[in-house]
Amino acid sequence: MLSNGEKIVGKKGSASQALAGVKVLDFGWAVVGGLSGKYLGDYGAQVIRVESATRPDLVRATQYVSISSTNNLDDKPWFNHINSSKYSLTVNLKDSLSQSVMDRLIRWADVVLENYTPGTISRMGYGYEYIRKIKPDIIMVSGSAYCQTGPLAHDWGVDGTGATSSGRLDLTGWPDRSPVNPSNTTYGDSVLGMINPMVVIAALDYKRRTGKGQYIDAGMLDVSIHQVTPAFLDWQANRHLQTRAGNRVPNASPHGVFPCKGEDRWCAIAVFTQEEWESFCRVIGNPTWTKQAKFASLKSRKSNEDELEPKVSEWTKNHSAEEVMSLMQDAGVSAGVVQNVQDLFERDPQLKERKFLVSLKHPVLGVIKHPTPPYKLTKTEARVRTSPCIGEHTEYICTKLLGMTDQEFIALLPCLV
Amino acid sequence: MKKEIQNKLTYLLFVYGLVCEGQERYCMTESLMSGFRALDLTDEKGLICGKILAALGVDTIKIEPPGGEPSRYIPPFINDKVDPEKSLYWLAANTDKRSITLNLETRAGVDLFRKLVRSADFVLESFPVDHMANLGLSYQELSQINPRIILTSITPFGQVGPYSNYKGCELIASAMGGVLENTGDPDRPPVKEALDSCYFHANVAAALGTLTAHYYREMSGVGQQVDISVQEVAASRRTIGLIGWEFDKLLLKRSGPLNQFGRQSFRWIWACKDGYVYWQLFGGLHGASANEALSRWLDEDGIENPLREIKNWREFDMSTMTRDRSEAWEKAISRFFLHHTKKEIAEEGLRRGIHSCVANNSSDLERLPQLKARDYWTSLPHGESSLNLLYPRYFFLSNVTENFIKRLAPFIGKDNNVIYGTELGLSDAEMTALKELNVI
Numbered sequence: 001m002l003s004n005g006e007k008i009v010g011k012k013g014s015a016s017q018a019l020a021g022v023k024v025l026d027f028g029w030a031v032v033g034g035l036s037g038k039y040l041g042d043y044g045a046q047v048i049r050v051e052s053a054t055r056p057d058l059v060r061a062t063q064y065v066s067i068s069s070t071n072n073l074d075d076k077p078w079f080n081h082i083n084s085s086k087y088s089l090t091v092n093l094k095d096s097l098s099q100s101v102m103d104r105l106i107r108w109a110d111v112v113l114e115n116y117t118p119g120t121i122s123r124m125g126y127g128y129e130y131i132r133k134i135k136p137d138i139i140m141v142s143g144s145a146y147c148q149t150g151p152l153a154h155d156w157g158v159d160g161t162g163a164t165s166s167g168r169l170d171l172t173g174w175p176d177r178s179p180v181n182p183s184n185t186t187y188g189d190s191v192l193g194m195i196n197p198m199v200v201i202a203a204l205d206y207k208r209r210t211g212k213g214q215y216i217d218a219g220m221l222d223v224s225i226h227q228v229t230p231a232f233l234d235w236q237a238n239r240h241l242q243t244r245a246g247n248r249v250p251n252a253s254p255h256g257v258f259p260c261k262g263e264d265r266w267c268a269i270a271v272f273t274q275e276e277w278e279s280f281c282r283v284i285g286n287p288t289w290t291k292q293a294k295f296a297s298l299k300s301r302k303s304n305e306d307e308l309e310p311k312v313s314e315w316t317k318n319h320s321a322e323e324v325m326s327l328m329q330d331a332g333v334s335a336g337v338v339q340n341v342q343d344l345f346e347r348d349p350q351l352k353e354r355k356f357l358v359s360l361k362h363p364v365l366g367v368i369k370h371p372t373p374p375y376k377l378t379k380t381e382a383r384v385r386t387s388p389c390i391g392e393h394t395e396y397i398c399t400k401l402l403g404m405t406d407q408e409f410i411a412l413l414p415c416l417v
Numbered sequence: 418m419k420k421e422i423q424n425k426l427t428y429l430l431f432v433y434g435l436v437c438e439g440q441e442r443y444c445m446t447e448s449l450m451s452g453f454r455a456l457d458l459t460d461e462k463g464l465i466c467g468k469i470l471a472a473l474g475v476d477t478i479k480i481e482p483p484g485g486e487p488s489r490y491i492p493p494f495i496n497d498k499v500d501p502e503k504s505l506y507w508l509a510a511n512t513d514k515r516s517i518t519l520n521l522e523t524r525a526g527v528d529l530f531r532k533l534v535r536s537a538d539f540v541l542e543s544f545p546v547d548h549m550a551n552l553g554l555s556y557q558e559l560s561q562i563n564p565r566i567i568l569t570s571i572t573p574f575g576q577v578g579p580y581s582n583y584k585g586c587e588l589i590a591s592a593m594g595g596v597l598e599n600t601g602d603p604d605r606p607p608v609k610e611a612l613d614s615c616y617f618h619a620n621v622a623a624a625l626g627t628l629t630a631h632y633y634r635e636m637s638g639v640g641q642q643v644d645i646s647v648q649e650v651a652a653s654r655r656t657i658g659l660i661g662w663e664f665d666k667l668l669l670k671r672s673g674p675l676n677q678f679g680r681q682s683f684r685w686i687w688a689c690k691d692g693y694v695y696w697q698l699f700g701g702l703h704g705a706s707a708n709e710a711l712s713r714w715l716d717e718d719g720i721e722n723p724l725r726e727i728k729n730w731r732e733f734d735m736s737t738m739t740r741d742r743s744e745a746w747e748k749a750i751s752r753f754f755l756h757h758t759k760k761e762i763a764e765e766g767l768r769r770g771i772h773s774c775v776a777n778n779s780s781d782l783e784r785l786p787q788l789k790a791r792d793y794w795t796s797l798p799h800g801e802s803s804l805n806l807l808y809p810r811y812f813f814l815s816n817v818t819e820n821f822i823k824r825l826a827p828f829i830g831k832d833n834n835v836i837y838g839t840e841l842g843l844s845d846a847e848m849t850a851l852k853e854l855n856v857i
Binding site: 373 | 449473510581593618628641649674679686693779818
C-alpha cells in the first residue's frame with residue numbers, strides 16, 4: 001500500500017485499470033515527457049519519474065501563476081496537469097552510487113521513456129545500448145523534436161519548433177499578416193505526447209506475442225508533417241503553394257468566426273451544404289441579400305466571401321454567442337461559441353458532464369482541477385492521481401518496490417537527491 | 418555531399434539495428450500490429466485514426482458507401498479536377514487501407530457488416546451519435562457478435578452530454594475547445610490553425626485510446642467502446658490557460674506573434690528577409706547558451722544590442738522582464754532577424770546553437786535535408802498514371818519492427834472481390850446481385 005492508501009496492482013491485477021501491471025521508468029521531462037508517461041499512468045501503469053532536485057524539470061520552474069514561487073519545486077500547477085498519476089524518485093545520476101539504483105529500476109521496468117535532446121541520455125549513462133544489456137526485452141521510446149538522426153538531430157526544440165519546421169505555422173493566420181501560433185496552447189507537444197504512449201502500448205502487445213522488445217525513435221517534426229500532408233501533396237501535384245487563409249476553407253461558406261454581443265465574444269459558423277445554407281438563411285430571417293445570385297451557391301459564395309462575411313456579422317453582433325450557437329444548431333447548422341478558459345472551466349455543460357476536469361488534492365497547491373485523458377474508455381475509466389512532489393516516492397520506490405533493506409537505502413541517500 | 422552520405426549512413430545503421438556493436442540484426446518484416454483488423458466507417462472526422470493503425474500494420478478496411486466515401490470530395494484535387502479518386506485530402510488520410518463498398522442503409526448491407534465484425538478486432542466510426550444504434554450496430558449489438566470487439570467513436574462532442582447531438586466540424590470543435598480563442602491577432606477575430614489540426618490531434622488520441630483498450634482486451638478478453646470528443650481533445654491542450662483562470666482569474670488571450678504566459682511573455686514569431694522564424698526566449702540554464710549565442714551574433718552584425726546587459730545568462734529570470742526591457746529587446750531581435758534569410762538562419766543558426774527554426778512551407782519541406790537524411794519520404798504512384806507523389810513514410814522508426822506507409826489510398830471498392838468473394842465466400846452471381854441492389 002502507498003501512503004495515501006492506494007494499492008499497487010500486480011501483473012494480473014485489478015480488472016478495472018486498462019494498463020494495470022505495466023511498469024514504466026520515465027526519464028521524460030518538459031511537456032512531451034510529462035504527457036507521455038501521464039497518459040500511461042492515468043490508465044493504470046505504474047510510472048516512476050526520474051527527477052533531480054538540482055536540475056529540475058523545466059515545468060517545475062515555470063512561474064505562470066501567482067501561487068508559483070522561485071524557491072519551491074512543488075507549487076507549479078502546470079506540472080501537476082501534465083504529470084498526474086506518477087511516482088517521483090530523485091536521484092543524482094552524476095553520483096556513482098546512483099548506478100545500483102538505476103540498474104535495479106531498469107530490471108524492474110517494462111518500458112523506458114525519454115525525450116532529451118538526442119545524445120543526452122547516452123551521456124547520462126542510460127542510452128538504449130546500456131539499458132538493453134541489463135534488460136534485453138526492454139521497450140524504449142525516445143521522443144525528441146527532430147528524432148535521433150539527421151543534421152538537425154542535436155538541435156533542441158520545443159512545441160513551436162514542431163509547428164514551424166513542419167509547415168503548420170506557415171499555414172496558420174491571415175494572408176496579409178505574420179503567421180501565428182496559439183499564444184499559450186501546445187500542439188506538437190500534445191500530439192507527440194500521445195504518439196509516444198500509443199507506440200509503447202503497441203510495442204508491449206508486440207512483446208507479448210513475440211517476446212521481443214525494441215527501441216523507438218519518434219519526433220515532433222516527423223509526426224507533425226502528417227497533419228499538413230494535403231497541402232504538401234497539393235504543392236507536388238498542382239504546384240499550389242498553400243499559405244494562410246484565415247478561417248476560410250474551400251468546401252464551406254460562410255466558414256468563419258463572427259462577432260457577438262459582449263466583449264471579445266465570438267461564434268464560429270460553418271455552412272457546408274446547400275441545405276445548411278437554406279437553414280442558415282432561415283435562422284437569420286431570410287434577409288433579401290441572401291436571395292442574391294452571388295450568394296446562391298457554394299461556388300458563388302466562395303467568390304464573394306469578402307462581401308458575405310460582414311453581412312453575417314451584421315446579424316451575429318446583435319446576439320450573444322450562445323444564442324447564435326443554439327439557434328444555428330437547432331436548425332442543423334454547425335456553430336459553436338468561441339469559448340475562453342472561463343467557459344471551459346466553469347460554464348460548458350458538455351465538458352462538465354464528460355468530467356473533463358476532476359478535482360484532486362495536492363499537498364502544496366490544495367484542491368485543484370486536472371484535465372482527465374481526453375479519450376474515454378467506457379469499461380476501464382482513467383483514474384487520475386495528483387502529480388508527485390519532487391522525490392515524494394523515493395523511499396517507497398527503493399525499499400518497497402526494489403526491496404532494499406533500510407541499511408542499503410540509508411547508504412544510498414547521498415545520491416537520492 | 419560528404420555530409421549527406423554520412424547522415425544517410427547513420428540513418429541506415431540506426432534503422433537496421435547496427436548502431437551498437439554486438440547487437441543482433443533483426444529481420445524487419447513485421448509491423449507492430451500485424452495480424453489485427455480494423456473496419457473503418459469514418460468520414461473526415463476519423464480517417465487519420467485508421468491511417469495510424471494501418472501504418473502500425475493493422476489490416477484496415479475502409480468501408481465506403483457505393484460510389485465512395487463523401488470525404489473523397491474534399492479539395493484539393495489532382496489537377497484541380499473534382500474526382501473521388503483524386504482528392505489529395507483523401508489520399509493523404511487513407512494510405513495503406515483497403516477499400517470495400519457497402520451500403521449500411523440496407524438490411525443486406527448491415528448483415529454483411531455483422532459478418533465482417535466476427536473476425537475484426539476494431540471498428541472505427543464517426544457517425545452522428547445514435548446512428549450506429551439506429552442501424553442495429555450499437556456497441557452492445559456488436560459485442561454480442563464479437564465480445565472482443567473494440568468500437569472507437571470519434572465525434573465533435575462525444576457520445577454523451579447535452580451537446581452530443583450538436584453538429585460540428587474542425588472549426589467548431591476548435592472554437593468550443595478553447596483553442597480558437599487563443600489563436601490570432603488581438604485586433605481581428607480568432608483564427609483557426611492549419612488545415613484540420615483538431616481532427617488530427619483527436620485521431621491520435623483515438624489511436625491511443627484504441628490501443629489502450631486493445632491492451633486490456635488482450636489481457637482480459639473484454640472489448641469496449643472508446644469515446645472521443647474532438648472538442649475535449651482540443652480543450653486538453655489549454656492547460657496553461659486553465660491554470661491562469663483557476664489561480665489568478667486571468668483570461669490569457671490570443672496575442673498574435675507573441676506568446677502569452679502571464680508573467681512570462683515575449684515575441685516568438687519573427688519576420689526575416691524572406692519569411693518567418695520561430696525563436697523563443699527562455700530563462701535560466703535552459704535558455705542560457707542560445708541567448709548568449711544570439712546576443713553574440715547581434716554584436717557581430719553590429720546591431721545595437723540591449724541583450725548585452727545580461728552578464729550571466731544562467732541567472733537570467735524571465736519573470737523579471739519589464740515592459741521597457743521587453744520592447745527594447747524585441748526591437749533589436751526584430752532588426753537582427755530582418756537582416757537574414759531563412760537559409761542563413763537555418764544553417765548559421767544551427768552552427769551557432771541559437772535554437773531558432775525557420776517557418777517551412779511545402780516547397781521547403783520537399784528539400785529539407787533533415788527529412789532526406791532520414792528517408793522520410795516515400796514515392797507512391799497514383800494507379801496507372803505516371804504521377805508519383807511523395808508521402809511521409811512513417812510516424813516513427815523502430816529498430817525491430819517496420820511500421821512504414823507502403824500503399825496508396827485505395828480506389829473505391831478495390832478490395833470487394835477479395836473480401837466478399839475469397840473471404841466471405843460470396844459467389845460471382847451473389848456479388849452481382851448485391852451490386853444491382855446497391856448493397857455493395
